[in-house]
Amino acid sequence: MPASEAADLVEEFNDPLTTLPQIFLQDAYTPSNYGTEAPTNRFTLRPIIPRVPRFSLFPLVQLVRPSFALVTVPTGTGSETTTAFGDMALFDLVLLPWPSRSSGFLMAVGPIFVFPTATDDAAGQGAWQVGPAFGAIYRAIPGLLAGWLIQNPISFAYTSANRAPLSTLLVQPILLQQLWRGLYIKSADSTWAFGWHSGSPTIIPIGVGLGYVVVREGTRSLNFYVTGEWTAYRENAPLAPQTTVRFGFSVAFPGLRLW
Numbered sequence: 456m457p458a459s460e461a462a463d464l465v466e467e468f469n470d471p472l473t474t475l476p477q478i479f480l481q482d483a484y485t486p487s488n489y490g491t492e493a494p495t496n497r498f499t500l501r502p503i504i505p506r507v508p509r510f511s512l513f514p515l516v517q518l519v520r521p522s523f524a525l526v527t528v529p530t531g532t533g534s535e536t537t538t539a540f541g542d543m544a545l546f547d548l549v550l551l552p553w554p555s556r557s558s559g560f561l562m563a564v565g566p567i568f569v570f571p572t573a574t575d576d577a578a579g580q581g582a583w584q585v586g587p588a589f590g591a592i593y594r595a596i597p598g599l600l601a602g603w604l605i606q607n608p609i610s611f612a613y614t615s616a617n618r619a620p621l622s623t624l625l626v627q628p629i630l631l632q633q634l635w636r637g638l639y640i641k642s643a644d645s646t647w648a649f650g651w652h653s654g655s656p657t658i659i660p661i662g663v664g665l666g667y668v669v670v671r672e673g674t675r676s677l678n679f680y681v682t683g684e685w686t687a688y689r690e691n692a693p694l695a696p697q698t699t700v701r702f703g704f705s706v707a708f709p710g711l712r713l714w
Contacts, residue, residue, distance in 0.1 A: 462598050464668045465639045468678040468705055469631050471604045472550060472561050472592050474505040474516060476711040481644075481703040489686070490694035493529035493536045500524075516550040518563060528577045529694070539575035544568065546588045546606065559595025564588070567606040571614050581618040584608035598633035600643075622651040637668035644682050644701050656692035660684050664701065676707040 467475040479501040486494045499522055506517040524541035548565035567588040573579025586609040592602035603626065610621040625648055631641035645660040664682025684699040 462633050464670060464676055464678075464707070465598075465631070465633050465637060465666075466594055466600045468668060468676075468707070469600060469629070469639075469641060469643055469666075470592055470594070471520075471602075471627075471629065472518060472548070472563050472590050473503065474518070475503070476505060476708040477503045477705050478708075479503060479703070479705040481701055483699050483701045485696045485699045487697040488529070488695065489689065489692070489697050491529040491532050492534045494527075495529065495536065495696070496527040496538075497541070498525045515552065518548045518550065518565075519545070520548075521545045526578050528575075530577060537575055537577060539573060539578040541573050542579040543570045543572045544608075545570070548588060548590060559593060561590075561592045561594070563590045567608050569608045576615075580610075580621060581614040582610035582621050583612040584610045584621060586622075592629070600629065600631040600641075602629045603627065604629065620652060621655075623655070624649040624651065637670065639666050639668075640664070641666060641680070641682070644703075645684055650691070654691050656695065657688070657690040658686060658692050658695050659688040660686045660696065660699070662699070662701070666703070676709070678705045678707075679703070 467473045481499045483497045488495060501520060501522045504519040506519065522544040526541040527536050527538045530537050546565060546567040548563035551562045551564065554560050565588055567586050569584035571579055571581050571583060586607040588606040590602065590604045592600065594600055606625040608623060625646050627646045629643040631639055631643055633639045642663045645662040647659045649657050662682045662684030664680055666678060666680030669677040680703045682701045684701065686696055689695045
């Protein structure tokens with residue numbers, strides 16, 4: 456596999472603004488939490504669906520990314536847990552025509568939606584939410600990927616009267632460096648959460664991990680990674696992850712890029 460091809464695929468798999476169609480799977484296991492003795496888990500399925508102008512009435516590239524989750528959450532301060540489907544999230548970003556793709560700097564804007572699809576009260580936020588999303592990625596240096604994905608869902612309707620209003624700034628810093636062919640190191644899975652309402656939680660985790668992209672002639676490209684994460688700062692968050700291990704896998708469908 457040529458080194459340049461491996462570097463391109465490493466960035467495509469990890470770029471939130473990629474136009475490479477793929478299916479993304481991730482399992483985030485948290486053996487240690489603040490506020491409860493129970494371990495928690497979150498399994499995420501996320502198809503990444505780009506729409507290019509040639510096959511769309513919209514004149515700009517559109518990135519559609521729904522996220523479905525199966526979560527294991529504590530039922531109290533003890534060790535008991537329950538497993539249920541979580542809320543569904545969807546962002547729909549549009550790649551901006553400026554600056555040009557040749558500059559290596561890409562930006563995208565659009566809405567983020569959160570739908571209260573959780574099958575258990577403890578597994579979701581119980582609120583319909585919508586808000587702005589923004590992404591910025593720098594890819595001009597070969598083998599290096601850096602940027603941000605910023606979202607701010609805001610609640611406007613609730614599944615019950617006891618659900619509190621929500622407005623949370625979600626910041627996902629992205630930094631990745633290719634090491635050798637398909638091998639890379641990254642810090643790109645942690646999301647910082649800042650609640651805007653008085654008394655809302657603030658949680659800042661940091662993480663680092665290793666990944667590898669597999670390319671074989673006649674088969675689909677695959678991406679595997681594992682990362683470790685630790686919550687470096689928390690405020691007004693009696694229940695929060697302390698340490699988390701993430702296992703990720705994604706498969707690309709480059710033949711669907713044109714459609």
